[in-house]
Amino acid sequence: MVAITDIKEAASLVSKASRIMVVGSSGAGKTTLSQALASHRNLEYFSIDRDVRWISGWTQREVGEQRRILEDIVCRERWLLDGSGPSTFELRLPRTDIVIWMRLPRVTCLIGVAKRVARNYGTVRPAMAAGCPEPLPNWDFLSYIWNFEKRHAPVFLRSFELYGPQVPIFQVKSRAQARELLDLIISAH
Template identity: 60%
Template sequence: MVRYVDMSAAADLLGRSNRIMVVGCSGGGKTTLSQKLASRFDLDYQSIDRDVRWLPGWRERDRQAQRDIIAELVSHERWVMDGSSPSTFDLRLPRTDLVIWVKMSRMACLRGIAGRVWRNYGKVRIAMAEGCKEPLPDREFLSYIWNFERKHAPIFVRNFDLHGPDVPVLVLKSRREVTRLLDLIGASG
């Protein structure tokens, strides 16, 4: 069974955590939150998209190579890892002290993507691999966001149970909750 924790317990745990996974749907704010946590607690920031999955020009790295890189990254002592691929939860969860699940509504995620495209269209954003310029979202990507809660959230829960039953999980369901957490840990600036 997933070990959910409340906001105040998570804020306390964050001060003692060396390895934090931040997961959730695209556009929910994982990257921004992860970078603020990394800065506040002096942890290495690792982006699955930038450091593991994508090669220049939006070419996807081979799955085994991705797993090899993840295995190496999680061996480090202190990190925040931003990325949602459940195919590597078996490698990440056993090394994780705390999971933060950014579980925004589909509309909040779509607004997040719209803002990201507005700010970064045609540019490579900081959490993306070199040569991967921000595109307009295609139908497949929009469908992924629209159906995330129904199709992917249950996979997250199964993997939390299977690979990290003792790892505490904080669920943040709104931007207001994210802001509240950042305020609690003194990282809202």
């Protein structure tokens, strides 16, 4: 794993990148940052949740269809992919120029989900598939966020090493750092 620790270096890499992955726990702010970056970098924005995984009624697409959709996306020259799902890192990482890992504290992520639910409950948010209205979070979803670092971060790290050892990874640790990264990228253009 090529860890980037300097935010200015990360902003410079993102400013030149044609293919960007944004990953992390639910509620970390992946979609907010992703949409802003895609807009400012003129990259085609794809949400794993909206464009790959879910169809109406919170039904998951068949795994083979999900893979076909992802294969079509990653073969393109310019994109930003918002979504975690390490089970597909082997498709995405080899084509990725940089990964932004939203690695915010779990309480921050839970607050992010609470705000998202308050804003969107019962309606379909823009980064979600049609027919999938924002639900109240269940225990499994809250547990996923609470235990993300312990259960899922190690899988991310192994997958980064296995499928993209040459891909630079910048870890965003706070909302303020996400804003700073975006500000640096905007000022570079």
